[in-house]
Amino acid sequence: MSKLWSIVLEASIHASIVGIVILLVKCILRDKISGKWSYLLWMLLVIKLIIPFGPQSSLSVFNKLPINISQINSYDESLDISKNEYTEGYDIDDMTYSSNTENNVIINEESTFTTKKEFRNSKSVVFDILPLIWLGGFITSLFVAVFMNFVLNYNLKKDNKNIDERLELLLIKCKNNMGIRTNIDISINEDIRTPGLCKIIKPKIIFPYSMIDLNDDEVEHILLHELSHYKRCDILVNYLLILLQCVHWFNPLIWYLFKKIREDMELATDEMVVKVLDESEHKNYAMTIITLIERVNIIPKNIGILGMADNKKILKKRINMIKKAKIFKNRKVLISVMGVSCMLVLGTILLTSKSDSKDDIVKGNLEGLLEYKNAYVGNASNINNLLQNLTFGWEKESIELKTDKEPYGIRVYYKLKDINKSELEYKLFVNSTIIFSLIDNLENIEYYILDKSSHKESELKYELNFNKNDVENALGIDSINKFNKSEESFNLLIEKLSIYRQVGTTLDEAISNTIKKFMYDNDFGGELDSEGYKILGSKENKNIIETYVVFNYGSFEFENDVFSILTRAYCETVAIKFKIGEDNKYYLIDYKIPLDGSYYLSSRQEIFPVYLWYKVINTEKYFNELSKQQENQAKEYLKSINREADINVDENRIDGKYSKEYPSINVEAQDKIYMVEELYTYPSWIGTREAVIDGKRYKYEMTTKKDTDGYHVMIYKKYDEYKNLIEEHNYKIYDNDIKEIKHIIK
Structure with missing residues (x-):
């Protein structure tokens, strides 16, 4: 139901935009286009309501108004992977890695927590009932329409007066003039x-008993008008508009646009009538319309009837159109060319969908990787781009390709800070699976994890090796490359990999770990990773859950003895898709984050359902709430290490004790200091920072003094947790140059 409601809402938005554009075009053209073409332009709106999506085009108006029906739903349905298609648990007994610490790796993260499935945000309850409200309105509107049609049919069957011979003869004459051979009855009621036309099957012209006193010419005009409605299939269009109006009952703009369609329908019908009449009859036809409108004191409410005098407000427009009939006739070719051109141009920009360009497309953690598919491992640029889009992409130092002889392989160098060994291994397993699936002739991947930016063996921290056959055996598949044939097959592989990305035993834990462990990987390396998040909405389909989240993320560390946050992101948004396993644990399938410019408006609208658009482009209001969550996490951490300290959750706060003093040196000298690699871990301000490395706490201090010769000296000292000095560097600042004058490492 939610999916259907989203499609209806998207179609309504699309059609509203189409209708506004058509109104603007009609306003520009004014009297330069005939009633027929003015009416035909509205068929673009009807088509858009029936088919809200179309072929992608760079010319589509929706490139400027980014609305994409494929993204309005979280997902269509859960992927169909049977239990026996993947291995249970995380054990990969057959995989062998070359490692300086162990030979066999078991990718397993068992948790002792009691699993409890959590789902539903109280804030989203209102949005969850919107589909039901729409359905209720649709059923009610449809019932009213059907009931009114039933009443109409009932009225047509009772109290009918006998039709006199005069009306029958006039009807035959008019049918001959219009070239109609279908049997159409006339009924006096x-x-x-x-007067009006009703019924699609066995059409009937209804003639009011109060108007049988009209003269023959007036009756003939009325019959020609109703027969024109029949010949133009307007009765069918009218019933289609009634149905669409029931579907889009909630959109007042659609109601207004349909009113305009019916007005132009009458203009187009009048135009067809005056083409049949002699030019001398045009004035009399206009007088017939005026006579009818004057005699109809109450506008009828029969929705199934196309009445000639239903709308008194457009009388002036109808009379003006009749007056210009001769002009339209003389300029028939020019008007037709203009009408066709308008239809083609508007059809191109209104019936097409947003171009799925790479500049706008939103990529998730694993989504969009299929574009890096390559049959040959020797394409260094392709391999490099692929690695850049995988986990640890920003920590990649370099790659080496082994293509001199088979089996072909690659070697990847990463510079990583502190990271859990088992966590590193299963993340690289996921990376390797993706790479093997996309590069056809790749057989082996070696990973070198470095402590520093170097390839020297002395700097090597870990070495891991993955073989394609071992990965295939671990996944229980015969050929991993078969998954790169299409988006559908590649998505199956992504879901299969989710079993190796267990992120929590509860939804809360799963969201938290996804933000901290997957979205930002090893980017910060502070003492405490923290996040604050709020679920804006969620959708569940079988065992698949997609949550729409606004979050803060940052690492805490001690700066000048204040536990301060190093904010990486605040008030950001993400859509995270999880799979709930048979063990009731949460497994990460994928996540999507905004990537484009313009305040992320385009990609946020690509990612999130329409009902959340307002929230995801106004996330700043959540900052205090999310920061409070991070502050509470910092308090709990300080309590766990038995330490008291002030907490600063705003990296931009500079007042009072949170302010920092920076050395008074010129910019050129400052830049040179920042380029000294051995000073990277020291604070850039006059003061201290702390870091926990391999479980040990170190304090880094920077102070300044003036030397006897008047030049500034910047002093960098490193202490262990027992306040023992273990490192010191002194740099003298000579105007725009620097020189190390003291170097102590114990």
Whole structure:
């Protein structure tokens, strides 16, 4: 139901935009286009309501108004992977890695927590009932329409007066003039106030008993008008508009646009009538319309009837159109060319969908990787771009390709800070699976994890090796490359990999770990990773959950003895898709984050459902709430290490004790200091910072003094947790140059 409601809402938005554009075009053209073409332009709106999406085009108006029906739903349905298609648990007994610490790796993160499935945000309850409200309105509107049609049919069957021979002869004459051979009856009824056409099957012209005193010419004009409605299939269009109006009952703009369609329908019908009549009859036809409108005191409410005098407000427009009939006739070719051109141009920009360009497309953690598919491992640029889009992409130092002889392989160098060994291994397993699946002739991947930016063996921290056959055996598949044939097959592989990305035993834990462990990987390396988040909405389909989240993320560390946050992101948004396993644990399938410019408006609208758009482009209001969550996490951490300290959750706060003093040196000298690699871990301000490395706490201090010769000296000292000095560097600042004058490492 949610999916259907989203599609209806998207179609309504699309059609509203189409309708506004058509109104603007009609306003520009004014009297330069005939009633027929003015009416035909509205068919673009009807088509858009029925088919809200179309072929992608760079010319589409929706490139400027980014609305994409494929993204309005979280997902269509859960992927269909049977239990026996993947291995249970995380054990990969057959995989062998070359490692300086162990030979066999078991990718397993068992948790002792009691699993409890958590789902539903109280704030989203209102949005969850919107589909039901729409459905209720649709059923009610449809019932009213059907009931009114039933009443119409009932009225047509009772109290009908006998049709006199005069009306029958005039009907035959008019049918001959219009070239109509279909059997169309005429009925005289006391309950109908205006002449009209009704019924798709066995069409009938209803003639009010109160108007049988009209003269022959007036009756003939009325019959020609109703027969024109029949010949133009307007009765079918009218019933289609009634149905669409029931579907889009909630959109007042659609109601207004449909009113305009019916007005132009009458203009187009009048135009067809005056083409049949002699030019001398045009004035009399206009007088017939005026006579009818004057005699109809109450506008009828029969939705199934196309009445000639239903709308008194457009009388002036109808008379003006009749007056210009001769002009339209003389300029028939020019007007037709203009009408066709308008249809083609507007069809191109209104019936097409947003171009799925790479500049706008939103990529998730694993989504969009299929574009890096390559049959040959020797394409260094392709391999490099692929690695850049995988976990640890920003920590990649370099790559080496082994293509001199088979089996072909690659070697990847990463410079990583502190990271859990088992966590590193299963993340690289996921990376390797993706790479093997996309590069056809790749057989082996070696990972070298470095302590520093160097390839020297002395700097090597870990060495891991993954073989394609071992990965295939671990996944229980015969050929990993078969998954790169299409988006559908590649998505199956992504879901299969989710079993190796267990992120929590509860939804809360799963969201928290996804933000901290996957979205930002090893980017910060502070003492405490923290996040604050709020679920804006969620959708669940079988065992698949997609949550829409606004979050803060940052690492805390001690700066000048204040536990301060190093904010990486605040008030950001993400859509995270999880799979709930048979063990009721949460497994990460994928996440999507905004990537484009313009305040992320385009990609946020690509990612999130329409009902959340307002929230995701106004996330700043959540800052205090999310920062409070991070502050509470910092308090709990300080309590766990038995330390008291002030907490600063705003990296931009500079007042009072949170302010920092920076050395008074010129910019050139400052830049040179910042380029000294051995000073990277020291603070850039006059003061201290602390870091926990391999479980040990170190304090880094920077102070300044003036030397006897008047030049500034910057002093960098490193202490262990027992306040023992273990490192010191002194740099003298000579105007725009620097020189190390003291170097102590114990």
